[in-house]
Amino acid sequence: MAYQIEIIKQSQKIFYYLLEHHELREKKAPELHKAYIEQDEVQTLVKSQADAADSHVEAYGGVIYLIPGQENNFLGYSKGQLKKELCRSNATDKDYYLVQFVILVLLLEFYDGQGSSSKTRDFILLGDLQNSVTDKLKEGAARYSEDEQAQNGMAFTAMREAYESLRSDEKRNRQKTTKEGFMFSILHFLQEQGLIDYIEQDEMIKTTRKLDHFMDWNLLNKNNFERVQRILGAEENEQD
Known part of the structure; x- marks a missing residue:
């Protein structure tokens, strides 16, 4: 034509x-x-x-x-670039997977994949997100053997080891070797992409319309979302 x-x-x-x-x-x-x-x-x-x-x-x-596209390193980010951006120096694959896990937990806290809009809350506090990450890593490592983790594609034990190796700092140290600095680097990155608003003085995380639209119209494949919920035990927790 x-x-x-x-x-x-x-x-x-x-x-x-x-x-x-x-x-x-x-x-x-x-x-x-x-x-x-x-x-x-x-x-x-x-x-x-x-x-x-x-x-x-x-x-x-x-x-x-x-x-x-998923493998587009020119317009998007390569695995190596994301490691450098979000992880501590000399990061291993388990550090990289932990970053992805934190983002996944954040999405699960805001969206349930049901109804005309998948969004279920307006904000989450940083401390609540950290507690949720800790709980889900602990539950996953206890629920599944390492062979089952490999089959599910969720290396809970390795990610939990990586997370617990980060020290805590009540002064909110920005270094990526601390839990607080690690979380801040992820939130800062997502904010730069226009996906969240992080109100630092209140330690409050809100999603943007851009992320809401993506989740409602494109990213929330129902089958994949339900699979992740099942692996993380989210569906069972809702029924309890």
Whole structure:
């Protein structure tokens, strides 16, 4: 199918804008936003360019997002980059998996994957999140043998060892060798990505509309979510 040159140029402008800003809001770029929403040909070409760049474009709540593919280390983060960003120096894989686990627990605290909106609470305090991480690591290590952990893809014992090797500091030390510094680095990273708001003086964590939209429309695959809930024992806890 042949496209008019103006349609091609418009789609290129939108895709370049998304590369630079990762999202396109109507208030900030009304002409580009209107072109994407109202012109099917423009939208098709933008999505085609995204696909060629191992990413995809989705519109949630009126905002258009560029979402990198899972293995896209150019637009997203590689495992090594995330280790350097979020873990202490000389971090091992269990430190990296612990970061992912903390983020997973955070999501489970806010979302349940049911109803018109999956969100179940407005905020969580840092201390409550830390307690939840500690409890779920302890419960998982006690519930499953190491062979079962390997089968489930949740290395509770190794992650618990990594977490407990971090020292506690009542002064809220920012070093990643402390539990407080480790948690802060994760929250700061998520805040930089526009996914949460961390109100440091109140130690309060809130999700953003961006994360709410992702969870409602894209990330919360019900089968995967229920599998994670089952492994972490969340479903049983709700019934108790």
